[in-house]
Amino acid sequence: MTQPTPINRRNFLRMGATLPIAATVLPSLATSAFAAPPAAAGVPAVGYIDVPANVALLNINEYPSGPTQAAVDIMHKMAVSGNRYYMNETSKFNGELSAYHDLKPGYLTIYAGSTEVLHFTTLAFTSPTRSLVTADPTFEQTWRVAESNGAKVHKVPLKADYSYDMKAMVAADPNAGLYYVCNPNNPTGVPVKRADIEWLLANKAPGSIVLVDEAYIHFSDAESVIDLVGKDKDLIVSRTFSKIYSMGGLRFGYAMARPDLTAKLHFYNVNAMSTTAIQCAKIQLADKQLIPLRKQAMADTRDKTFTWLAKNNYAFTPSQTNHFLLNVKQPGAPVVNALAHHSVMVGRTWAAMPNWPRITVGSPSDMQSFQSAFLEVMQLPDGKMNALTHPYPHLLNQHAC
Known part of the structure; x- marks a missing residue:
């Protein structure tokens, strides 16, 4: 693919007006973390997208507001050219995103969300003779793909403090095909120490691959390991714009690894991206205020929720992200079913922690709705609660996030 003139992370953020197509709308810096238009803005009626207007969606780790106004503006401009493929825009932004992360050409591939990265990586590096090793609980996408690939799946319990037990993961299979690390972890929201990931890379067998999923890292103080990709480690790092960048429905993710590893992912597919998604990602990446503002707003709302839960004697995982158990x-x-009857959708449970549903942190008003509903639900008699079925089964998707 044709690559643009090399740039680095520092001057990338100064070049907003020079980016292709995005030059028509200068990146406007957000004035608040919730300054973006609401996610349903412009839809003729909320029922059109089959989500009741009064429901708080705290179930699949979405950011509670949409992309920034500048990103929405450029998407409106691009929508009228939706008849064109503009495939070269994927190639150009691939180079720009590589430069942003200080990676050489050939070390990054853009996909329609990071789920594809997890899926293709698991297909490429597990088999009936090469297992998958993960923490438990964690995001299950790699479990499902490995099992469909005939691979054995080793699920290693988290430690008492919800941290990864890397020594136990290596002991589970010293010759595993793939070790999956979600940092911070989904569903606990707890960061993984960089030193632990480095230990895993140093102590795994030659040829075993480590996949680090950094979908939620922008919300946290966790240290990225993208720099280790540039040092040619046996490492694949996935990132997504679905979370803090509010692009879950627009589908934009990417994989970073040395070229011989990315080539094995390419065997399964590399497609041209939606030009609308490319431009939305480009505008928001150049907005230097977006991440710190949204990270702080999320932390404030999350910590207020934690204070309220602690006051009411409910335990929760010490999350640094937009979700917690x-x-x-x-x-x-x-x-979960009872809360939905009170117009609050929350996430599922994991077999390893069946009494701990996952709660997405929404807007302050969403969390007020959650608090009110939660108090009412927890006062219901067991018989009445157990008799309830979910009022919105069409919104349930156990494989979503």
């Missing part, structure tokens, strides 16, 4: 002191699935 909550101990409801009983099987979590009926609580």
Whole structure:
């Protein structure tokens, strides 16, 4: 693919007006973390997208507001050219994004969301003779793909402090095809120490690959390991614009690895991206205020929720992201159903922690709705709660996030 003139992370953020197509709309810096238009803006009626207007969506780790106004403006401009493929825009932004991360050409591939990265990596490096090793609980995408690939899946329990047990992961299979690390972890929201990832890379067998999923890293103080990709480690790092950049429905993610590893992912597919998604990502990447503002706003809302939960004697995981696990002191699935009857959608549970449903951190008003509903639900008799079914089954997607 044709690459632009090399740039680095520092001057990338100074070149907003020079970026292709995006030059028509200068990146406007957000004045607040929730300054973006609401996600449903412009839709003729909320029912058109089949989501009730009064429901707080705290179930699949979405950011509670949409892309920034500048990003929405450029997407409107691009929508009228939706009949054109503009395939070269993917190639150009691939080079710009590589430069942003100080990576050489050939070390980054753009995909329609990071789920594709996890899927193709698992296909490429697991088999009936090469296992997958993960923490438990964690995001299950790699579990499902490995099992479909005939690979054995080793699920290693988290430590008591919700950290990864890297020594136990290596012991589970010293010759595993793939070790999956989600940093910070989904669903706990707890960061993984960089030193632990470095230990895993140093102590795994030659030829084993480490996949580090950094989908939620922007919300946290976790240290990225992207620089180790540039040092040609046996490492693949995935990133996404689905979370803090509010592009879950627009689908934009990417993989970073040395070229011989990315080539194995390319075997399964590399497609031209939606030009609208490319321009949305480009505008928001150049907005230097977006991440710090949204990170702080999310932390403030999350910490207020934690203070309220602690006051009411409910335990939760010490998350640094936009989601956490909550101990409801009983099987979590009926609580999830009951909350939906109070117009609050929350996430699922994991088999390793069945009493701990995952809660996405939404806007301050979303979390007020959650608090009110949660108090009412937890006062329901067990018999009444267990008899409830989910009122919005069409919105359930156990494989979403």
